[in-house]
Amino acid sequence: MALFLTILQLGISLIIGAYFFRQLRKERVREQRPQRLPSPESEKLLRMRAIQLSEPLNERVRPRSFEEIVGQEEGIRALRSVLCGENPQHVLIYGPPGVGKTCAARLALEAAKHSPGTPFRPDAPFIEMDATCVRFDERAIADPLIGSVHDPIYQGAGPLGQNGVPQPKEGAVTRAHGGVLFLDEIGELHPIQMNKLLKVLEDRKVRFESAYYNPNDRTTPRHIHDIFQNGLPADFRLIGATTRSPEDLPPALRSRCMEIYFRPLDRAALAQVAQNASARAGIRLSRENALLIAGYSESGRAAVNLVQLASAEAHMDDRNAIERQDIEFVAETARYIFHPEPTPPESGVPGLINALAVFGGEQSAVLRAEAFARPGSGELTVTGVIESEEMGNGRGHTFRRQGMAMDSARAAKTALSGLGMEMDRYDLHVNFPGGAPVDGPSAGLAMACAMHSAITGIPADGQTAMTGEISVKGYVLPVGGVPAKVRAAERMGLRRVLVPLENLRDVRNAKIEIVPVRTLREALSLLHTAALAPVASGERQEGVLAARGI
Numbered sequence: 001m002a003l004f005l006t007i008l009q010l011g012i013s014l015i016i017g018a019y020f021f022r023q024l025r026k027e028r029v030r031e032q033r034p035q036r037l038p039s040p041e042s043e044k045l046l047r048m049r050a051i052q053l054s055e056p057l058n059e060r061v062r063p064r065s066f067e068e069i070v071g072q073e074e075g076i077r078a079l080r081s082v083l084c085g086e087n088p089q090h091v092l093i094y095g096p097p098g099v100g101k102t103c104a105a106r107l108a109l110e111a112a113k114h115s116p117g118t119p120f121r122p123d124a125p126f127i128e129m130d131a132t133c134v135r136f137d138e139r140a141i142a143d144p145l146i147g148s149v150h151d152p153i154y155q156g157a158g159p160l161g162q163n164g165v166p167q168p169k170e171g172a173v174t175r176a177h178g179g180v181l182f183l184d185e186i187g188e189l190h191p192i193q194m195n196k197l198l199k200v201l202e203d204r205k206v207r208f209e210s211a212y213y214n215p216n217d218r219t220t221p222r223h224i225h226d227i228f229q230n231g232l233p234a235d236f237r238l239i240g241a242t243t244r245s246p247e248d249l250p251p252a253l254r255s256r257c258m259e260i261y262f263r264p265l266d267r268a269a270l271a272q273v274a275q276n277a278s279a280r281a282g283i284r285l286s287r288e289n290a291l292l293i294a295g296y297s298e299s300g301r302a303a304v305n306l307v308q309l310a311s312a313e314a315h316m317d318d319r320n321a322i323e324r325q326d327i328e329f330v331a332e333t334a335r336y337i338f339h340p341e342p343t344p345p346e347s348g349v350p351g352l353i354n355a356l357a358v359f360g361g362e363q364s365a366v367l368r369a370e371a372f373a374r375p376g377s378g379e380l381t382v383t384g385v386i387e388s389e390e391m392g393n394g395r396g397h398t399f400r401r402q403g404m405a406m407d408s409a410r411a412a413k414t415a416l417s418g419l420g421m422e423m424d425r426y427d428l429h430v431n432f433p434g435g436a437p438v439d440g441p442s443a444g445l446a447m448a449c450a451m452h453s454a455i456t457g458i459p460a461d462g463q464t465a466m467t468g469e470i471s472v473k474g475y476v477l478p479v480g481g482v483p484a485k486v487r488a489a490e491r492m493g494l495r496r497v498l499v500p501l502e503n504l505r506d507v508r509n510a511k512i513e514i515v516p517v518r519t520l521r522e523a524l525s526l527l528h529t530a531a532l533a534p535v536a537s538g539e540r541q542e543g544v545l546a547a548r549g550i
Contacts, residue, residue, distance in 0.1 A: 056308075057277060057280070057281055057304055057305075057307065057308040057311075058301060058304050058305070058308075060280050060281070061273075061276060061277045061280045061281075061304055062103055063100060063103045063107070065107065066080075066104070066107055066111075068276065069100040069103060069104055069107075070100070070265065070269045070272045070273050070276070070300065071099070071263060071265045071266065071269035071272075072099060072100055072104065072262050072263065074263075075093070075095070075104070075260050075261060075262040075263070076104055076108075078258075078260045079091065079093070079104055079105070079108045079260055080108055080111055080112075082258045082260070083108045083109065083111075083112045083180075083237065083239075084108070084111055084112045084115035084118065085112075085115055085116070085117060085118065086116075086117035086118070086119070088112060088118070088119065088120070088237050089237070089257070089258045090201065090237055090238040090239075090240075090256055090257040090258065091105075091237070091238070091239045091240070091257055091258050091259075091260060092186070092240045092241075092242065092246075092249070092253070092254065092257045092258070092259045092260070093105070093239065093240070093241045093242070093260050093261075093262060094242060094243075094244075094245075094246060094259065094260070094261045094262065095241075095243070095261060095262030095263065095264070096243055096262075096264050096298075096299060097243055097299055097301065098265075098298075098299030098300045098301030098302065099262045099263070099264065099265055099299065099300060100262065100300065101184075101241040101262055102128070102182065102184060102241065104262075105126075105180065105182050105239045105241070106126055106182075108239075109124065109126050109179065109180045120178070120179065121178060124178050124179035124180070125175060125176055125177075125178065125179035125180070126176075126179055126180050126182065127172050127175050127176040127179065127180070127181050127182065127236075128182045128184070129144075129145065129172050129181070129182070129183055129184070130183075130184045130185060131183045131184060131185045131186050131187075131188050131189040131193075131240075132184075132185045132188045134189065134190070134193060136190070136192070136193060138192070141154065143171055143196075144171055144172060145171050145172050145173065145193055145196075145197070146171045146173055146193070146196045146197070146200065146206060147168065147169055147170050147171030147173065147174055147206050147208070147232060148168075148169050148171070148208075149166050149167065149168050149169065149208050149209070149210045150166065150167040150168075150169055151166050151210055151211075151212050152164050152165065152166060152212055153212075160221070160224075163219055164212060164214075164217075165212075165217070165219065165220050165221070165224065166210040166212045166213050166224070166228075167224065168208045168224065168227045168228070168232065170206075170232055171206070173197070173200050173206060173234040173236065174206060174232045174233060174234050176234070176236040177233045177234055177235055177236055178235065178236065179236055179237075180236060180237050180238075180239055181236045181237070181238050181239070182239045182240075182241070183238065183239070183240045183241070184241050185241065185242060185243065186240030186241065186242050186249070186253075187242040187243075187244035187248055187249050188242075194250060194253065197238075197253075198250075198252055198253060198256070200234050201238060201256055202256075203231070203234075204233075204234060204235040205230075205231035205232060205233055205234050205235075206231055206232045206234045207231040208227060208228060208231070208232070209228075210228070213228050215228070215229070238257065240253075240257065246259065261484075263484075263487070265299065265300055266491055267291060267294045267295065267341065267491075268291075268294075269300075270293070270294035270297050270299075270300065270303045271287065271290035271291045271293065271294040271303075272290075273294075273300040273303045273304065274290040274293040274294060274297070274303045274304070274306070274307050275287070275290045277303065277304045277307040277308070278290075278307050278311065278322060281307065281308065281311050282320075283311045283314060283315075283320055283321065283322060284320060284321035284322065285307065285321070285322045286321075289322055289323070289324055289327060292324065292327050293306050293307060293310070293327055295338050295339055295340065295341075296327070296331050296336040296337070296338055296339070297336075298339070302336075306327065306330060306331070306334075306336065307322070309330040309334065310322045310326040310327050310330050311326075313326040313329060313330060314326050349459055349462070350453045350454055350456070350457045350458065350459050350460075351370055351371040351372060351373070351450055351451075351453050351454030352368065352369075352370050352450070352453070352459075352460065352462070353368075353369040353370070353371075353446045353449050353450040353453065353460055353466070353527075354366055354367070354368070354369070354446070354462070354464060354465035354466065354489075354492075354494065355367040355368070355369040355432070355443050355446035355447075355465065355466065355467070356442070356446075356465050356466065356467040356485035356486075356488060356489060356497070357442070357443070357467075357485070358442075358480070358481030358484045358485055358488075364481065364484040364485050364487060364488035365488050366465055366488050366489060366492045366494070367432055367443075367446075368432065368433050369430065369431075369432060369443065369446040369447060369449075369450045370430070370431050370432075370433070370450060371428060371429065371430045371431075371447070371450035371451045371453065371454035372428070372429045372431075372454055373426045373427070373428050373429075373451070373454040373455045374426065374427050375425060375426060375427070376425070376426055376427030377424065377427065378423060378424035378425070378426065378427070379427040379428070380406075380409055380410065380413060380427075380428050380430075381427075381428070381429045381430070382405050382406050382409045382430045382431075382447075383429070383430075383431045383432075384431045384432035384433055404441050405443065407441070408441045408443055408444035408447060408469070408470065409430055409444075409447050411441075411444055411470050411471060411472050412444050412445075412447040412448035412451060412470050413428070413448075413451065414472040415448055415470050415471065415472055415473065415474040415520050416448055416451060416452055416455075416520070418472070418473065418474050419474065419520065419521060419524075421452070421455065426455055428451055428454070428455075430447050430450060430451065441469035441470075441477075441479065442467050442468065442469060442479035442480070442481075443467075444468065444469045444470035445466050445467065445468035445469070445470050445476055445498070445517075445520070445523060446466050446467070447470070448470050448520055448523075449466065449520075449523060449524060449527055452524055453527075458528050460527040460528065461526075461527050461528075463494050463495035463496065464494065464495065464496050464497070464498060464526070464527060465485075465488075465489045465492075465494050465496075465497050465498070466497065466498035466499075466523065467479055467482065467485050467497070467498075467499060467500075468498070468499065468500040468503075468517070468523075469500075470520060474519050474520040474521065475518065475519055475520075476500045476501070476517050476518060476519060476520065476522075476523065477500060477502075478500045478502040478503045479500065479503065482499055482503045482506045482507060483506055483507060483508075485497070486499075486507055486510050486512070486514065489512060490510070490511050490512055494512060495512060495513060496512055496513035496514070496515055497510075497512060497513070497514055497515070498515050498516075498517050498523055498526065498527075499514060499515070499516055499517070500516065500517065500518075501516040501517065501518045503516075504516040
């Protein structure tokens with residue numbers, strides 16, 4: 001009986017062993033044989049791939065050379081100097097949307113491949129990802145940016161998983177090895193991913209961990225041992241593009257990267273973009289109508305879209321030229337808003353000053369700072385500015401940041417008192433029409449000059465703009481963003497800009513007069529001398545200013 005049971009058990013074992021051996025053979029044959037879709041599905045896929053619409057105009061006008069990127073000569077030069085040569089660096093590109101950041105990054109890598117001494121090979125990859133939609137699993141099951149490990153417990157582990165072998169999966173940082181990883185909107189990257197990315201930038205490799213990895217398991221393939229012990233290569237150069245301000249990005253990231261700024265496109269540049277797009281579309285567009293399109297556009301992409309819609313309208317009427325009525329029709333139906341060119345105010349209005357502001361990295365504007373004074377008890381009001389805003393730190397917490405406009409106005413009032421003006425005899429109202437983005441001390445000088453003009457009744461020069469922090473002792477202190485502010489004054493057609501003396505070295509190749517000032521007294525003398533020049537001699541100006549307390 002015992003012999004029979006032994007024989008039976010042996011037979012069952014042989015049958016089970018034969019079954020599993022056959023299944024294993026089938027699995028290996030399936031892996032070697034190319035996977036084929038069912039015939040109907042394959043035919044459907046082929047039919048879908050045979051259908052192609054016309055290429056959108058935005059893709060057709062994408063720059064193919066640096067010369068075709070309009071209005072970013074300085075930024076492109078800086079990008080090439082950072083990426084080309086023997087020691088390319090990581091780069092952060094700041095700028096508004098639709099100004100050519102992505103195209104410039106692609107072209108910069110191609111230029112770097114041909115630069116002397118470059119470490120980039122001719123086949124260096126350009127891997128592009130959008131940081132706003134980088135998905136990852138906190139359990140490290142899937143991570144398209146950094147990479148992940150497919151552990152045996154997860155579905156689809158395959159034959160290696162059946163043998164208990166974890167399988168590392170490469171991410172974009174490894175696919176970019178030897179080339180460039182371009183992360184669009186890098187400021188939107190999740191903090192967890194940002195910290196992982198910083199570690200990769202430091203180590204130039206990706207390390208993986210798995211509780212299922214056994215370094216002594218001889219059945220584990222050699223390359224998997226190599227990956228777990230030495231990591232996956234990830235030696236690349238990062239180019240991150242963002243529309244955020246530098247202050248919104250982690251300091252740890254900024255310290256590892258060179259920072260380059262792309263400017264907002266002015267009206268002339270937007271008109272050039274529109275004309276380039278019309279040429280690619282094969283339709284005529286006059287310079288006058290290109291400037292009209294630029295007036296409706298806030299970016300190069302918007303200008304191209306408007307050209308595409310207006311050209312379609314012209315083709316419906318069998319015309320080969322975009323006319324004014326086409327642009328106005330499209331602007332009205334698509335709700336485009338026309339942005340008129342700012343013009344400098346006329347001199348002769350007391351209490352009105354041209355202030356300068358910068359926001360969003362390189363975006364700048366000329367603001368109207370206006371002041372009104374009346375006899376009173378010294379009350380001070382500041383309106384029209386961002387006095388506080390709610391901000392997030394990326395970890396689910398928010399806080400409110402108070403602005404410094406009111407503090408700057410109080411400092412300006414004290415500085416004017418130091419010049420002998422009886423400020424407690426006046427109620428003052430300082431206003432920035434239109435909700436100006438004033439969230440710092442750089443409007444202090446403009447506020448002080450507007451208050452003085454309102455109290456004395458002496459108009460300021462309407463062709464002059466200014467920026468600078470004011471101290472209670474009347475000194476003009478340095479501020480940031482001066483080059484961008486000067487460009488805003490140039491766009492408006494102003495004659496000169498007053499800047500703090502310590503900021504003079506920041507301004508190069510300006511197209512208008514730059515006048516450095518050290519004190520509030522100097523700034524007031526310059527403003528009022530220019531305003532009074534047509535009606536008074538130099539001696540009379542000095543007498544009037546002395547009588548007014550300056």
